[in-house]
Structure formats: structure tokens, C-alpha cells
Amino acid sequence: MxxxxxxxxxxxxxxxxxxxxxxxxxxxxxxxxxxxxSEDLDVADAVGRALAVDLIAPIDLPGFDNSQMDGFAVRSVDVRAAPVTLPVHTTIAAGDGRPTRLPEGSVTRIMTGAPLPEGADAIVPVEDTTPAGPDAVTIGTAAGPGSFIRRRGEDIRLDEVVLGAGGHLNPARIGAIAALGLTTIPVRxxxxxxxxxxxxxxxxxxxxxxxxxxxxxxxxxxxxxxxxxxxxxxxxxxxxxxxxxxxxxxxxxxxxxxxxxxxxxxxxxxxxxxxxxxxxxxxxxxxxxxxxxxxxxxxxxxxxxxxxxxxxxxxxxxxxxxxxxxxxxxxAGRPATPRTTAAAGRDISSIAGRRQFLRGRVADGVVEPVGGPGSHLLATMASANVLIDIPADVVAVAKGDKVRVWAI
Incomplete structure (x- = not known):
């Protein structure tokens, strides 16, 4: 018809x-x-999407003071004169939920991620210690207050904006959101x-x-x-x-x-x-x-x-x-396509009054047009990695001149 x-x-x-x-x-x-x-998605399925609202932390992260190293929790005043040998009071493993207190003049064996016992204010890494019998250890170096301790809320604080609306959810952000205990999140x-x-x-x-x-x-x-x-x-x-x-x-x-x-x-x-x-x-x-x-x-x-x-x-x-x-x-909360500049690899002519988008390839900061001007030349488009953006008021670009390029 x-x-x-x-x-x-x-x-x-x-x-x-x-x-x-x-x-x-x-x-x-x-x-x-x-x-x-918007729609609610399981956190694990939300990668690549954009957050629909500001995400507010429901908890502190970390949620408690904990050890950054395998080693010994100490009172810094007790190891100021290191080397010093002290009794080992107990052992705390990661995931141990028992409230503990470190007595003065002793140490607690502690694993990475385990909660800091009350009274301790530093961690001495295990490599800086020497066993001194079944229930004692020699601390080889002094440790200042706060050494090798991850403080509560050091990463994210309760009620803090973790990610703003529109933020792109990449794997690292998914990990941070999962660490907050959330199961679903609203995405655009x-x-x-x-x-x-x-x-x-x-x-x-x-x-x-x-x-x-x-x-x-x-x-x-x-x-x-x-x-x-x-x-x-x-x-x-x-x-x-x-x-x-x-x-x-x-x-x-x-x-x-x-x-x-x-x-x-x-x-x-x-x-x-x-x-x-x-x-x-x-x-x-x-x-x-x-x-x-x-x-x-x-x-x-x-x-x-x-x-x-x-x-x-x-x-x-x-x-x-x-x-x-x-x-x-x-x-989608994704970064804009990169737009930079490159040096023209040869002279380029353009048409007055029309903004040109020529196909090109950039290598080592130099862009070379690829293929002819025909808009049917799809195979040459496939070999390009940028569009060369020539303003409407420019009719000629000399070799070496800087031109705008859009990544494709």
C-alpha cells in the first residue's frame, strides 16, 4: 500500500x-x-539499578568496637614499658557475644573482628608477641591508645545518608547495604x-x-x-x-x-x-x-x-x-559517557552551520577519523571508539588541534 x-x-x-x-x-x-x-528489590538483585530514595543507615557500622588484627587486647598503660610479660585472661573469637572485661595487668587473646573487651584500649598484633608459657605472653612493643581498633560507627553512623537518591548500585554499594542488614531496597x-x-x-x-x-x-x-x-x-x-x-x-x-x-x-x-x-x-x-x-x-x-x-x-x-x-x-544512576579532548590525527573539514559527529578512534591521545562520511557505513561505526564532536561554527580542524570526543 x-x-x-x-x-x-x-x-x-x-x-x-x-x-x-x-x-x-x-x-x-x-x-x-x-x-x-520505583520498585522494591532484593538487595542481591539490585546491582546496576539506581536508588529511588536517600538510603539512611539503620545501625552503626561497625556496630561495636572490634579488633583489626589477630593478637592481644591490652591496656596501653600496661605495655608502655614493653617488652613485658603478662598473663592471658581469656580468648575472644569473632562472633563471640559474651560481655567481657579486661582486668588490669593482663591481656586477652583476640581474633580479627572480635568485640573489644571493656577496659582494653589497644591491640598488639600477634607477630609482635612471644608465647611465655600456657597462660602468659610477652608483649614485644608498646601500643598507644586506639592501636588496631575499629571503632563503632567508624564506617557508617546510625541515621547517616549512606547513598543519595539516584545513586548507581555497584557491587561495593550492594555490599555496604547488605552489611546494614537490609533485605530489600527501593530502586527506580x-x-x-x-x-x-x-x-x-x-x-x-x-x-x-x-x-x-x-x-x-x-x-x-x-x-x-x-x-x-x-x-x-x-x-x-x-x-x-x-x-x-x-x-x-x-x-x-x-x-x-x-x-x-x-x-x-x-x-x-x-x-x-x-x-x-x-x-x-x-x-x-x-x-x-x-x-x-x-x-x-x-x-x-x-x-x-x-x-x-x-x-x-x-x-x-x-x-x-x-x-x-x-x-x-x-x-539509571550511571556516569555520563566520558567526553574529553584529543589531538586531531589529520586535517578535518566540516560543514558550516551543522554540528558534526564523526566516527573516530583514539589512541595515545590522538584521534583519527575512521570510514567515510556516509551514514550507511555501519561496519566502520563498529570499528570506532569515539565520536568526534565538531561545533557548528567550525569548518576546518588542523592536524594537532584539540577536538572534543565522546566515548562510544
Whole structure:
């Protein structure tokens, strides 16, 4: 079924935006859709997620003064004149819950992590001692007050903020939370995202490739990027250029996701199914001053934002990296993609008025563009490790000049 010619589209005011303007509009749409939803997870299952609220310590950590070493708990005044031989009063092992007191003029054999006996104010490591019979030990060195003692609350204090809302839960933080005795914690709900690639030319992977067709790479590529940045991908599909087929998938996606990402069908041609379906429903389409990735769209379907990216694979992935990934990483409490500078390995020309995102490889502080400028060259995109970010007002970069680079 052929799409309507461009002249049949309702007149809509196309946007012309800078990268920053469109990034702001996309960010606002995503944050409004995802909201502040949270869910409780078992602590062990929460790694990689973002904390939904400030986490307040319910106990001190450590919960009691304890020994940092295997050795002997002493009164520092009793060993000031070391070497000195003293009787061993008792032994305390880790996990021993008995209240004990250290008599003056004696020592207590103690294991790492065991509670400090009352009256003791220092630990002498076992390697600084010598046995002096079955019930005595020679302390070889003096120990000042506090030596080798882990104090109560030294790590975390009761009612202290352990981790702020939005904090990314890595293994070390999971360990700290588990040490506080918590079993479940509230985490931000993962954004649920649907992906729809469009185009009559798309062929399913695993089957024959008819002449004039290409295998669909955009849908799995975007789904992989979304998962990498912390989203839950609820639907991955493709549509031909029939409006009824695309609208059917769009309706299903809106029911299953907080956010829909489409690729293709956003330009000014005659068979732009995404624009044909969404523009009459209030969608906004136009040009962003960037290359690749100029054609972009942003719509709302059943209260679900639809972020429409170009169909060329490189344009699609670059657009995702520029507009979508930063917001999802923020929601997941993950660090922003590193953005640094590197020296250009050769002269680079650019187009006035368009912010360029060229594929490149950085090694030893020098970045070399890889592949040509074509937005279909996906294999060269796969060999890149950065995007070279050239501002819209720069038309030439000389070899050795510093340029901004985004890790990918």
C-alpha cells in the first residue's frame, strides 16, 4: 500500500533546532513519561539499578568496637614499658557475644573482628608477641591508645545518608547495604522502551535477502543500546511503509512501554510512514543542525512519547547517543559517557552551520577519523571508539588541534 505523496500531508510547522534544543525537548519528554516510579528489590538483585530514595543507615557500622588484627587486647598503660610479660585472661573469637572485661595487668587473646573487651584500649598484633608459657605472653612493643581498633560507627553512623537518591548500585554499594542488614531496597523502575524500525526495504535476519533490500540492523542495534543504558526493552519489531501496519505496531507499543523509539520514515520523501502517521496526530518533525542525524521527530501517542530517529544506521545510532542515552544513563544512576579532548590525527573539514559527529578512534591521545562520511557505513561505526564532536561554527580542524570526543 503506497503512502500518500508529500503534498497530501497536513501543513505542519517543521522545527529547525540546534542539538541542544532538541536534546532538551527529548529529555523533557522522557522524564515526564518515566516519572518517579520505583520498585522494591532484593538487595542481591539490585546491582546496576539506581536508588529511588536517600538510603539512611539503620545501625552503626561497625556496630561495636572490634579488633583489626589477630593478637592481644591490652591496656596501653600496661605495655608502655614493653617488652613485658603478662598473663592471658581469656580468648575472644569473632562472633563471640559474651560481655567481657579486661582486668588490669593482663591481656586477652583476640581474633580479627572480635568485640573489644571493656577496659582494653589497644591491640598488639600477634607477630609482635612471644608465647611465655600456657597462660602468659610477652608483649614485644608498646601500643598507644586506639592501636588496631575499629571503632563503632567508624564506617557508617546510625541515621547517616549512606547513598543519595539516584545513586548507581555497584557491587561495593550492594555490599555496604547488605552489611546494614537490609533485605530489600527501593530502586527506580527501569524505563520500558519499545523499538520499531520502519521501511519496505527491511528484510528479516536469517532469511533470504531479496534484491534491493537490506537486513534490519536498526532494531537490534537500538535495543542493545537501550539495554546497555539501563532500559527494559519490551518490544522490538519492524514495519513496512504501510500506515495501517505501522499504526498497529505503534498502538501495541504504546500499551507496553513508557517510551517508543522508531527509526526511519522521518524525512521529506513520499514514503515517510512515521511522519505520515504521526504528523497529523500532532507529531513534530524537522531538522536538527547536525550531521549525521539531521531529520528528527518527537510525538506523543496515547500519552507515550515517540522519539523518531533517521533510518540510516549510523544516523540512527549517533542520534541515540546524542539525544537518548544521556537521559537513560542519568535515570539509571550511571556516569555520563566520558567526553574529553584529543589531538586531531589529520586535517578535518566540516560543514558550516551543522554540528558534526564523526566516527573516530583514539589512541595515545590522538584521534583519527575512521570510514567515510556516509551514514550507511555501519561496519566502520563498529570499528570506532569515539565520536568526534565538531561545533557548528567550525569548518576546518588542523592536524594537532584539540577536538572534543565522546566515548562510544
Amino acid at each position: 503506497e503512502g500518500p505523496p508529500a503534498s497530501a500531508r497536513p501543513v505542519a510547522e517543521p522545527f529547525a533546532r540546534s542539538v541542544e534544543q532538541h536534546a532538551g525537548a527529548v529529555r523533557e519528554a522522557i522524564l515526564a513519561a518515566v516519572g518517579s516510579g 523502575r527501569r524505563p520500558r522502551v519499545a523499538v520499531i524500525a520502519t521501511g519496505d526495504e527491511l528484510a528479516p535476519r536469517g532469511g533470504p535477502l531479496p534484491f534491493g533490500h537490506v537486513y534490519d540492523s536498526n532494531a537490534p542495534m537500538l535495543a542493545a543500546a537501550l539495554r546497555t543504558d539501563g532500559a527494559e526493552v519490551t518490544l522490538v519489531d519492524r514495519s513496512d511503509d504501510r500506515p495501517d501496519r505501522f499504526l498497529h505496531l505503534l498502538t501495541a507499543a504504546a500499551a507496553a512501554a513508557d517510551l517508543i523509539v522508531t527509526s526511519g520514515g522521518v524525512s521529506m520523501g513520499d514514503f515517510e510512514v512515521v511522519r505520515d502517521v504521526l504528523e497529523p496526530r500532532g507529531g513534530r518533525f524537522g531538522k536538527v543542525a547536525m550531521q549525521p542525524g539531521g531529520p528528527q521527530g518527537l510525538s506523543i501517542v496515547d500519552d507515550t512519547p515517540v522519539i523518531s530517529l533517521p533510518g540510516n544506521p549510523v544516523s540512527s545510532l549517533v542520534s541515540y547517543a546524542v539525544f537518548i542515552a544521556p537521559v537513560l544513563r542519568e535515570l
